[in-house]
Amino acid sequence: MDIETAGGGALLVVLVMALVTLATRWGGVYVMAFVPINYRVKQFIQAMSGSVLVALLTPMVINGDSGARLALITTAGVMLLVKKPLPAIVSGVTVAALSRYLV
């Protein structure tokens, strides 16, 4: 089902997002009161929350220009070296800007 963002649609989407997020914040505590979350479920949740980020990146890699790809490579490299997200992101964005300016 598609929602038009014109009119009140955007607000509705934000409210739905807020409710889904609230369900994740409350759900773990609520469920634990009845049955402990088991090992398999834990494994699934951990693997899924990383995979969704990978999936979101996919089109950026497929459709991205060389600036975009260089930015991602830089971010990964800096993150591996420095292990801090902010410098990794800033370097990635800077490389994208530079490569687009130079090419």
Add this chain to the structure above:
Amino acid sequence: MTHRHTELHHVSRPLVWSGFKQLAPISVLVTAFGVAFGLAAAQTGLHDSTIMMMSALVFAGAAQFAALELWGAQIPLLTMIITVFAINARHLLMGATLYPWLRHQPPLKRYGMMLVASDANWAMSMQEFSRGKPGLGLLFGGGIALWLFWVLGTWLGMHFGNAINDPKSFGLDMVMGCFFLALIVGGEKDVRMLFIWVVAAASSSLAYWYLPDNSHVIVGALAGGIVGTVWGGEQDSGH
């Protein structure tokens, strides 16, 4: 001062305030991410009120960035719900790990404190518990600090964002992608995780090429999740 043993699930005004102050050093980082989000959201074309409302009510960076990816004149609601759920599913684990202490609280406090649960304050409160100190003040007070700076950052970024004409030339279209990648690379790294990522990337690419629009997010998340369940890792590692 009494020598009365402090219960670990204890929470009080001074503990909440101290939690607020302990998260303050991270607030610079959170504000910076907020700026990045406000900027990206303004560039995506969201109205100011929608942007502020999203940061205030959703209060989950990665999910909010992902929402921008799906944003347009029309938004696929089901895909949005599944994406936000998949990204925020880690909150379920946070709640589960905090349960041993939260269960001593009345429901109103228990769920009230979880309103602001996020990565940084959860990690710090778990650390506090492991040191034998009460950690719920950190969870709640720290969470309030994170929320305030996230909303403040969003507001700042939104105003910058509206002033920049050609965001692509500044590389600003890559803030989201670099943020996601930093989260992925910053997480657990072993052969199992690498395999999960490869499966997620391959399946979402296939879905992107051959399946309907936006299904690549759900396909990648589920495929990775299933692989992670089948390849279970070590059952009795201490985590």
